[in-house]
Amino acid sequence: MDRVAVVGASMTxxxxxxxxxxxxxxxAGEACLDDAGVPPDAVDHLYVSNMASGEFEGQTxxxxxxxxxxxxxxxxxARIDQTSSSGGAGTYAAWxxxxxxxxxxxxxxxxxxMTHRSTAEATDVIASLTHPCEYKHGVxxxxxxxxxxxxxxxxxxxxRESLGKVAVKNHRNGVDNPHAQFRKEVSLEEVLESPVVADPLRLYDFCPITDGSxxxxxxxxxxxREWTDEYAVISGIGGATDTHVVHERPDPTTMRGVVESSERAYEMAGLGPEDVxxxxxxxxFTILExxxxxxxxxxEKGEGWKAVEEGRTDRDGELPINTSGGLKSKGHPLGASGVAQAYEVYEQVTGDAGDRQVxxxxxxxxxVGGFGNCVTTTIVEAAE
Amino acid sequence: MDRVAVVGASMTxxxxxxxxxxxxxxxAGEACLDDAGVPPDAVDHLYVSNMASGEFEGQTxxxxxxxxxxxxxxxxxARIDQTSSSGGAGTYAAWxxxxxxxxxxxxxxxxxxMTHRSTAEATDVIASLTHPCEYKHGVxxxxxxxxxxxxxxxxxxxxRESLGKVAVKNHRNGVDNPHAQFRKEVSLEEVLESPVVADPLRLYDFCPITDGSxxxxxxxxxxxREWTDEYAVISGIGGATDTHVVHERPDPTTMRGVVESSERAYEMAGLGPEDVxxxxxxxxFTILExxxxxxxxxxEKGEGWKAVEEGRTDRDGELPINTSGGLKSKGHPLGASGVAQAYEVYEQVTGDAGDRQVxxxxxxxxxVGGFGNCVTTTIVEAAE
Incomplete structure (x- = not known):
């Protein structure tokens, strides 16, 4: 079967x-067509990943x-909504x-x-995705x-410091991303002394409210091949859900949606985690990394924090994570985030990541949508 | 290639x-799985067609x-939204x-x-799909x-009477649909004497506000074939847009989205209109029929009204239209309507349409989404 190629990418x-x-x-749409050199009348399907333009802006x-x-x-x-994983869901729909x-x-x-709404208003819209049996108790x-x-x-x-080091690393990466919301380093002390939000997590353990596409x-x-020599392929993609009620999970430190969606993506690609x-x-939130x-x-389960501690996920480490700066420093416009993640790995595998290149x-x-309620995993490979 | 089959259907x-x-x-989901005799753990993809649960109910x-x-x-x-054609868009996503x-x-x-909101509130949400250059002038x-x-x-x-006869026919069909919102006939006089909404159209030229799935x-x-002997196939499906600004259309009596989406569907199915x-x-609205x-x-263009006048689209006519009662008498819960349309033709081609059987x-x-802004056409065929 013909593989699915990505021939252009952009972010604002x-x-x-x-x-x-x-x-x-x-x-973003115009920039992406420009990037690929493809005219708009060649487009036959147009998907929009967006959670809540109606709620945020009164525009459907x-x-x-x-x-x-x-x-x-x-x-x-059509519009594809899967809350904060709408971008991944849109990628899957396009695939x-x-x-x-x-x-x-x-x-x-x-x-x-989102930023025209107060943080309280914006987070109220986001909170409406959770199960009422938890939300109504303030969880x-x-x-x-x-x-x-x-x-x-x-x-x-x-x-506790290991969580802070996720924020430090991702902010450091974001400095080299011209599109990032925060292009500034933060020190471990700044993270650990920022205001408490949900103990033990503090303000700098959280991503911001963001506009973007x-x-x-x-x-x-x-x-x-008719349009360009430079493209990548989606070699694997999969999606899966976890319990809608978070407290029903047998082990809340395991995200079943991540496990299942990545298994599907790895199987389709014929790859494993060691190939990434x-x-x-x-x-x-830093803990999610x-x-x-x-x-x-x-x-292994329970060993992930050591990778950050030991610098293995730094840009010059063995498996760089969030070279874009991640949601933490790049920002998190809900419907854009999954697309921007794929944008970053596309730029990396096609050698166009500039100062962030690995x-x-x-x-x-x-x-990840919700608190792992729905997850999409996408594998992007350089074309041969 | 393996064709895409429909093995179960339901409506509330x-x-x-x-x-x-x-x-x-x-x-509806549970009834559909029951109809097919398929357990929920056999489902690997679950799509929801819905326009505005966040706006109507504060629930995402x-x-x-x-x-x-x-x-x-x-x-x-994932959730698929294409305003009033969300159901057709969901059908296309599932396909x-x-x-x-x-x-x-x-x-x-x-x-x-929708019905927990006033008509003014509900139509305000719906109107937010139109282009502001028209909406802000009250169009x-x-x-x-x-x-x-x-x-x-x-x-x-x-x-003018020909429009009224669409309402009369569809209400007559709806009497035999146990799921319809209005199971009552209306006379041509009742339609023509109902309150004016948008001249020349009157209240009975419009579908109601409805809940349902x-x-x-x-x-x-x-x-x-492993699950059932009774199934149908989606032999053709296509979607297309028309101008978002309605007054930009060269001929407002032609719906380009219908033309283009049906051409794609007919081509995929290897069929033409004469085969339906x-x-x-x-x-x-009656005019849309x-x-x-x-x-x-x-x-031919401009000849459609004669088919209704001559009874050719009646249930015992040569091409029965809206045997379900249509949106007019069955009701129009936005995200459900396209799915319920496919439900009706599935019931018809599998011989399960009861008193409505043709x-x-x-x-x-x-x-149709918006005023033809986006359209999906689906062809459902009895399996051999």
Whole structure:
């Protein structure tokens, strides 16, 4: 079977933006088509990853607006929502549209506009994804993160400092990402002395509220060769859920959605964790980087924190994690994040990552919705 | 290639329901699995067609809630939104998941919970899908319908009564649909004397605000045969957009999205309009039934109204349209409607349509988002 190729990618400046959702989506979409040298009328499917433009901005029907703004009519459009993993879900939808033979050119644009709302308003929208039996008792996503961090540190004898070092590493990486929301280093002391949010986690253990968008262009590999010499392939992709009620999980330090989705992706690619050269993990909270690192098979359960402590996930380490700066410093516009993760590994495997470049042929992106409620894992490989 | 089969289908009672969106989705999902005799742990992909659970009910993450409620974890889940054509978009997503080889069993559940909001609140959410350059001048979907109806009647010398006869026919069909919101006939006089909404259209030219859900279960045909002798196949499916700004259309009586999406569906199926035995059209407004009838190739442009006048689209006519009662009498829970259309043609081609049964091997469902902004056309055929 023809493999699914990625022939273009883009992301906008992440941060506090003056544009509305339509403007953000159009900016990334246009840049992605430019990057690939593909005209809008070659696009036959157009997917938008977005969680909540209606709730945040009172604007629905954004895929149709984007088809208009890009001059891509009559391309088919739809919006894919999987909360904070909408970008991964959109990547999966785009992959399916090409792999099913329905599309010869699918543009995926993920975006969210959030910073015009207060943090309380924005997090209220996000909290509406959790199960009422937990939400109504005040257990929201940051609370889950705090509880899980405490359990992890206790269970695996990990020092509190190891979590802080995730933030330090990802901020250091973000300095070299021109699109990142925060291009500034933070010291371990700054992380450990920032205000408590959900004990033991502090402000600098959390990603910010962000506006931004990112885009990817997909087609069959045979078509890709007609347009460009530089492309990558999606060699594996999979998605899976975990319990919607977080306290029902037998071991809250294991993210079943990560385990199952990556098993599907590895099997499709004919690869294992040992083959991955670079990865973007969903570090919405620092603790999540440890859990995903382990559940993707990069370390034994309870050993993930040591990789950070020992510098093995640094940019010059054996398996660089979040070379983009991660959600932590790059920012987390919900619908954009999964697309921006795939953007980063695409840039890495095609050798276009600039100051962030590492030696990589196989990249992996793990995009987490809710508190692991739904996860998509994507493997991007350099074309031969 | 293995064709994509439909092995089960269900719909709930449409109307004013006490349940919330989660309850509605679970009800249709469970009934669909029961219909097919397939256990929830056989489901690997679970799609939810829904436009606005966040806006209507403050509830997001409903696919994860549904995976929980159906015991379908760790099946992959996502929400597909294409405004009022979310159900058709979900059908296309489900088809892609199977046709791409990613899934061996995909459950699609479409639903919307709307009646707890006032008509003004509900229509405000719906109006947010239109382009601001029209919406801000008060041109909402009912206005487009009125303007288009006036143009159509004038351009093609059609009598106002012909529009009323769409309502009369679809209400008559709805009497025999146990799931329909309105199981009552209306007379032509009642339609023509109901309150004016958007001249020349009156209240009975419009579908109601509705709660409800519907579901379909998809798998490769080779897998279908392991589960059941009774299944149908999706032999053709396609989607397309029209201008987001309605007044930019060169001829507002032609719906380009219907033309293009049906061309794709016919081509995939190797069929033409003359092969279709029964069809569900998106009669959100009576005028839309004429436009789709023509743009699907069932009549020449400007001739569609004659088919209704002459009884050719009645249940005992040569091409029965909206045997379910259509959106007009069955109701229109946004995310459910496209799924319920496919449910009806599935029931027809598998011979399970009860009192509504017509002689049909090939059924077509045309699901329209916005004012034709995005359209999905699906062809369902009886298996050999």
């Amino acid at each position: 400046q992440f941060g506090q933006r003056d544009a509305w959702i339509r403007g953000l989506l159009a900016e 029907g954004v895929p149709n607006a984007l088809a208009h703004d890009l001059s891509a009519i009559p391309a088919y459009t 399916q549209s090409v792999a099913s033979g329905a599309s010869e050119m699918t543009l995926l644009v993920g975006g969210e506009k 929201t996503l940051p609370s889950f993160a705090g509880l899980t961090a405490r359990l992890y540190l206790d269970e695996y004898d990990a020092p 990112a885009a990817l262009l997909f087609c069959p590999e045979s078509v890709a 050269d670079v990865a973007e993990l969903h570090d919405m 440890f859990l995903q690192f382990e559940d993707l098979g990069f370390a 030696d990589a042929d196989v990249g992996l992106a793990c995009n | 009672q449409f109307g004013q329901r006490d349940a919330w969106i989660r309850g509605l989705l679970a009800e 993450g409903v696919p994860n809630a549904l995976a929980h409620d159906l015991s379908a974890i760790p099946a992959y889940t 892609q998941s199977v046709a791409s080889g990613a899934s061996e069993m995909t459950l699609l559940v479409g639903g919307e919970k 909402t979907l009912p206005s487009f319908a009125g303007l288009t109806a006036r143009l159509y009647l004038d351009e093609y010398d059609a009598p 519907a579901a379909l279960l998809f798998c490769p045909e080779s897998v279908a 035995d029964v069809a569900e059209l998106h009669d959100m 004429f436009l789709q009838f023509e743009d699907l190739g069932f009549a 002689d049909a091997d090939v059924g077509l469902a045309c699901n």
